[in-house]
Amino acid sequence: ASQVNIEIGLNENLCLKIHDNGIGFSDAENDVHHFGLNNLKQRTKELNGCIEWQQNSGTNVCIHIPLKNLSHKSVSS
Numbered sequence: 001a002s003q004v005n006i007e008i009g010l011n012e013n014l015c016l017k018i019h020d021n022g023i024g025f026s027d028a029e030n031d032v033h034h035f036g037l038n039n040l041k042q043r044t045k046e047l048n049g050c051i052e053w054q055q056n057s058g059t060n061v062c063i064h065i066p067l068k069n070l071s072h073k074s075v076s077s
Helices: 027-033 036-046
Strands: 004-010 013-020 050-055 059-066
Touching: 036 050, 036 059
Parallel strands: none
Antiparallel strands: 004 013, 013 059, 050 059
């Protein structure tokens, strides 16, 4: 990717959106060889949030975490 855009929004949720103009990745391949996606999934789940990614004209990642779950919650490392 030669360009990455990051958007952060706050309302009832913490919303993090990341978009790049790269060629994307294979979700199945990353589950086997890389731990980054698994870590994102696990940490988001621990905070009762959701994560989605799509690949078209780059990669889009969207994470939503309810703010009420952030004040006293710890995420494992």
